[in-house]
Amino acid sequence: MPSAAPRPILYPLFLSLEGRRCLVAGLGDVGRRKLAGLLACGPASVLVLDTRRAEQLSDEAVALLADPRVLFECRSCAPADVRDRTLVFAATGNAGENARIAALCREAGILCNCASAPDLGAFSVPAVARRDGLAAALSTGGASPALARRWRHELEHWLAPRARMVRLMGRLRPLVLALHAETGQNTRLFRALAASPLQNWLAEGDLESCRRWLLAELPPVLHVHIAELLDDLA
Incomplete structure (x- = not known):
């Protein structure tokens, strides 16, 4: 059997919506999952199209449509619909219709995710594990979405203790930058923080070990903030 042509490497990206x-x-x-994921990321608006009327949709779908950022229309996708969109999800139950929408997006230069044929779209959605401000995205390149979902759950457990370190750094970094020290000094401090045992102690x-380390390594002017930096991280 001839070997398949190598798939192009996907470019990983965390995108602000x-x-x-x-x-x-x-x-x-599929469409409900995509819509829920979009709404969690703060878009200005999401146009939702389906050939079924609202009363024919599932309760879960109707609940999502109640979001004020959602505009629902009972019809098929038209060429004008994809223009000026940041992302388009072709998630109808009809492979031919999804392919048509993907083609419209290619012509308009719009990023499209095609549920029934990922190769026709411009991007795939990875499995994402989140804990507080920490996120890890995982993709199998389309080989096994089921495995990606399984490993996402494993990643969530891995991220949980590390999220405390992210919260600490999220509090500390603005305080350090506000001192307006020279860049090299800040770089050395941030690298020392990243290499420190703080993550394990958290x-x-x-x-207490975290407090002692911070007292020894932070500029004295920041010592007054140590208690608030460690608040609720236990």
Whole structure:
């Protein structure tokens, strides 16, 4: 059997959708997941298209349509619908319709995710594990979405103790930068923080060891903030 041509490497990207306009075509199981994921990321609006009337949709779909950022229309996707959209999801139950929407997006230079034929689209959605401000995205390149979902759950457990370190750094970094020290000094401090045992101590709930390390390594002017930096991290 001849070997398949190598698939191009996908470019990983964390994309801000704040204030952006998106489109979801189809509100079946896949479309509902895509819409829920979009709404969690703060878009300005999401146009949702489905050939079924709202009263024919599932209760889960109707609940998503209640979001004020969602505009629902009972019809098929038209060429004008994809224009000026940041992302389009072709998630209807019809492979031919999804392919048509993907083609419209290619012509308009719009990023499209095609549920029934990922190769026709411009991007795939990875499995994402989140804990507080920490996120890890995982893709099998389309080989096994089921495995990606399984490993996402494993990643969530791995991220949980590390999220405490992210919260600490999220509090500390603005305080360090506000001192307006020279760049090299800040770089050395941030690298020392990243290489320190703080992550392990936070995972163990050992705030006293964290406090002692911070007292020894932070500029004295920041010592007054140590208690608030460690607040609720145990």
